Amino acid sequence: MPRSRRSVRRVEEYAADPMPRGAWPATLAPVRQVLDDGLDLDTVTVFVGENGAGKSTLVEAIALAFGMSPEGGSTNSGHSTRPSESDLWEHIALHREPGVDAEFGLVEWLLHVPRRTPGVPAGAGVPRAEPR
Template sequence: MPRSRRPVRRVEEYPADPMPRDVWPSTLAPVRQLLDEGIDLDTVTVVVGENGAGKSTLVEAIALAYGMSPEGGSTNSGHSTRPSESQLWEHIALHREPGAPKGGFFLRAETMHGFFTYLEEHPGARPEPVFHERSHGESFLDFVIDRSQWPGLWILDEPESALSFQGCLTLIGLLQAIIDDGLGQVVLSTHSPVLAAFPGATIHEVGEWGLRRSSWEDLDLVRNQRSFLASPERYLRHLGAD
């Protein structure tokens, strides 16, 4: 298997412009730990955690510092409709491997409709699929297929919101093929135990403790979903209770 040179091997606070620790998002434990200690990124890095814990904030900041739009797209795409991103990206430094590809893609399921409209309004020299003519999940996978031969950094923020169970498996297969060809590096935030099981991934679980390395079987999201599937009535009978 070809060895991919990682576009980003480490993320640290930018020493010339440190971020105050008393303002959001550095008040989030995972963000504060990133600024204090830095984080190494593997060929595949998966970030999991509850809503609001900071995982999307982290991957968004890496994408922006790399030169991508906060609403998704390739490096230098310029796509933006309503800025809502934090300023964390201005205070971090990305350390690259020599000779690594400089391109990349940031995919956010929640903003893909706007991004596909941007692509239609700014066509390139190469014809590409009309993504709006496909379902949400199909268009998401079609985009990965269409860009799969472009080397670089793939950042995906909660892509499972666009995908079925089978779609999640298909996405893993597509991204694995990109890695096996030596063309890319993947950073993925997710609530999905399927996507978190990406073969060979380094998993970081975020929460009030900050960032911690974890194995798949020890993740809260894996234990919780296993328990729910084994006995859903134990969880559902309490809904709506006073």
């Protein structure tokens, strides 16, 4: 069977610069688990959980460690509005597949892209609720 070409195969704590476990965001259970045990990623990985659980914190840290904007996109998309990310990215190491590009997105990203993209009308691509 051919080997899967994933841009990031695994995320784990950067051994040379471990994150203090008493500091946020290491106090969040999912972040602590990634730091303690690492996380193997598949071709598509989806994080699901309650608000404030650490989903976006993990995704943003992986993006920053990869060299991408924490707000979504690809390595060729460097847009950023207001920095608000944790320093988790400085404490993780990515096991990457050479020569494979990456893209990622947060649901929130869909709400901001049309406003930042020249030539795209405001609200384009944003789903509208059907009247009842």
